[in-house]
Amino acid sequence: MTEPDSKKEYELSYLAKTEEAPKDIADVLKSNGAEISNDSPAIKINLAYKIKKELSAYFGYMHFVAAPGSVKSIQDTLKMRPDVLRTLIITPPFLKNKPRMATPRPRILRPIPVEKPTAPLSNEALEKKIEEILNK
Numbered sequence: 001m002t003e004p005d006s007k008k009e010y011e012l013s014y015l016a017k018t019e020e021a022p023k024d025i026a027d028v029l030k031s032n033g034a035e036i037s038n039d040s041p042a043i044k045i046n047l048a049y050k051i052k053k054e055l056s057a058y059f060g061y062m063h064f065v066a067a068p069g070s071v072k073s074i075q076d077t078l079k080m081r082p083d084v085l086r087t088l089i090i091t092p093p094f095l096k097n098k099p100r101m102a103t104p105r106p107r108i109l110r111p112i113p114v115e116k117p118t119a120p121l122s123n124e125a126l127e128k129k130i131e132e133i134l135n136k
Contacts, residue, residue, distance in 0.1 A: 007065045009037075011092050014078070015057040015085040016042065022060050024081065032074050034066035051085045063092070 014025060022042045029036060042060035051057065066074070071089055078087045121129070 007035075007067050009063065009065055009092060010034075010071065011061055011063050011090050012074075013059070013061040013088045013090075015047075015051065015059055015087075017052075017054060017057065017083045017085060019044075019058055021058065021081075021083040022062075024083065025078065026062065028074060028077050028081075029062065029064050029066070032066065032070045032077070034064040034070065034074065036062055036064045038063035054085060057085050 012025070012029070014021070016022065016025070019042065022039070026036060026039065039062050040060050042058040044056060045059050046056050047054065075087065075089060078084050
């Protein structure tokens with residue numbers, strides 16, 4: 001079980017109305033005790049559908065470290081901001097540095113030799129062949 005004061009890594013993705021909104025989002029994170037470790041520049045994108053009557057927005061993301069209890073407060077504060085259209089906070093997946101197991105080589109399929117068809121046997125020749133097999 002984790003300690004209550006332990007901090008975890010999170011990623012915050014956002015859609016904002018203005019170009020200045022990322023600074024406001026960073027201020028909200030810092031005021032809730034989060035430490036920003038990575039900040040992407042916000043880029044303007046066209047939205048597939050209207051969000052709060054907007055057809056375009058600034059998209060960006062931030063990686064931060066914070067106590068798990070402060071994440072709810074961050075979400076609630078950002079929902080109340082008029083310049084923030086949408087936010088999503090996730091815990092990024094952990095990267096495992098395990099060596100990969102060697103994959104087995106595929107089996108090489110060799111062609112099966114096919115006997116050339118011979119001329120059809122007559123009934124007499126067929127009966128001789130059956131007698132030879134039975135006598136062995």
